[in-house]
Structures are given as structure tokens and as C-alpha cells.
Amino acid sequence: MLSDKIIGKKYEADYEVSYEKIKEFVEVLGDKNPYYTDRDFVKSIDGGSTYAPPTFAAIYCQPALKNLYFDSDFSKLVPRLVHGEQEYNFGEPARAGDLIHTAAEVVDHFNKTNRSGKIHQIIEILTTSTNQNDKLVCTATYRLVIRGE
Amino acid sequence: MAVKDKSKIRINKYMPYFYAGASLDFNLIHIDREFAQANGLPDIILQGMCTMALTAKHIIKNDNPSKMETFKVRFLNPVIPGDELSFESEQNETEINVEVSNQNGNKVLKGHAKVR
Numbered sequence: 001m002l003s004d005k006i007i008g009k010k011y012e013a014d015y016e017v018s019y020e021k022i023k024e025f026v027e028v029l030g031d032k033n034p035y036y037t038d039r040d041f042v043k044s045i046d047g048g049s050t051y052a053p054p055t056f057a058a059i060y061c062q063p064a065l066k067n068l069y070f071d072s073d074f075s076k077l078v079p080r081l082v083h084g085e086q087e088y089n090f091g092e093p094a095r096a097g098d099l100i101h102t103a104a105e106v107v108d109h110f111n112k113t114n115r116s117g118k119i120h121q122i123i124e125i126l127t128t129s130t131n132q133n134d135k136l137v138c139t140a141t142y143r144l145v146i147r148g149e
Numbered sequence: 150m151a152v153k154d155k156s157k158i159r160i161n162k163y164m165p166y167f168y169a170g171a172s173l174d175f176n177l178i179h180i181d182r183e184f185a186q187a188n189g190l191p192d193i194i195l196q197g198m199c200t201m202a203l204t205a206k207h208i209i210k211n212d213n214p215s216k217m218e219t220f221k222v223r224f225l226n227p228v229i230p231g232d233e234l235s236f237e238s239e240q241n242e243t244e245i246n247v248e249v250s251n252q253n254g255n256k257v258l259k260g261h262a263k264v265r
Binding site: 021024025027028029030031032033034035036045051052053054055058059062066078079080081082083084085086087088089090092093147149 | 158164167168170171172173174176177178184188189194196197198199201202203205206209210211212213214215217218219220221222223224227
């Protein structure tokens, strides 16, 4: 069982959004939206660089979360970890060339008994991501479930 | 006036590996069957964030992605490679409710988005 001392732990990291990474990401999804990969199209719309899909937040938040997963209290539980809920609030869009800073904090940890009587642990993590202009790009809430044995 | 929309996607057996490569989510429950089964899962499971990304694709289509203001989902059942997922959404003004089910009619995701 994870101790409550995990609550309040904080992790931070930077991530630079690249055109090529966005392209790899949308290729996996089979997503052909021109806002993601068509540079000429986006230039003609607003003169800027291509957009990252909203759920690309999983990528730019990942370096901060990775630091949590490698935390000695947490890493042994990762095999029994599944995603329960995910919530995003988006501000400025993330675009190719952006440098995004993410701060992640474990804000809650509690037990929940499911229908078959198994005790699962729920961990809630909040992330806040800002871009190179100090504009808020995304806040996210991750509710992770450590499945009971 | 509610606007309803439906789409389907077959999750091919390599998708968890491709998504792992793109997202750097290499949790072994997504890429190693023996490991997944030893940890109580029926098989390797698709990353929940991949199902969420596919659901966002269903909602946004070819529109400007910055119109998505909020997006919240609950993961209800694991998605196994080979599953055929059905996405059904209903939009009222700026509010969109979405559900994703597998070929057996089991719901795998329920979500809500707000658009600008």
C-alpha cells in the first residue's frame, strides 16, 4: 500500500514540441486533420506553425510524470496501474516550436472498494503546463488506479 | 438542436506498440502479453490515452483543434488489440457528450467536451 507521504510530491520538466513528433503522433491515430501537419494550410489560416492535437498534452506532460513514475515509492506499483479518469482544460494551443513547462503534483491518494470487494488505490495528479510566453496551455487531472491484488 | 455523430475504428494489433513509440508510454501492460496477464489483465491493453486521443479525433475531425476547451473522460473497460470501437457523440450548442463501446457492446469510455 502506498503511503500518504506521496501527497504533495512535485515534479517538473520541459518539453519542446516538434513538427515531426506531432506528425508521428497523428500518424498512429490515422488523424489527417490539416491543422496538425499541413504547414502551408496553417500558414494561410493564421501565419503560425502547425498545431498539436489537444491530447498531445499526454506527450508534453510525460517528462514531468516520468519523474513521478521513477520515484521509489511509486515505481513498484506501476505494473498494477491503469488509467481511471483524465480531464483537460485547454488554454493557448500547443504548436510546433513551443517550449512547454509542466509542473505535476500528487494531490490526493485514497482507497476505493469495487463491486467485487477488491480494494483499489486511487491517485490524483494535477499538471499545469505553460508555454515560452508564460501563457497557460493546459491543466490536467490524472486519476490513476492501482488495481488491488 | 442536438447533433449526433457516429464513427468506428478497428484497433489493429500493433497500435499499442506504435502509440508507445509516439507517446513514450512503455508501461509493459501495453506491450508484453505475459507481463499483462501476470498482472491480472486478459491481454495487453491499449493505452487509455490512445483511446482518448481517438475520441478527440472523432470529435474534432478536420476542424481547428483549439476550439476544444475542455475534455474529460472516464475509462470503463480495457481496450484489447483487435477490438472494433464505436464512437457515438451528441452535441448541444457547445457541449458534447461521447461514448465509446467495443464490438460486444461494452462501454470502454464515457466523456464530455466543451468547445469554444
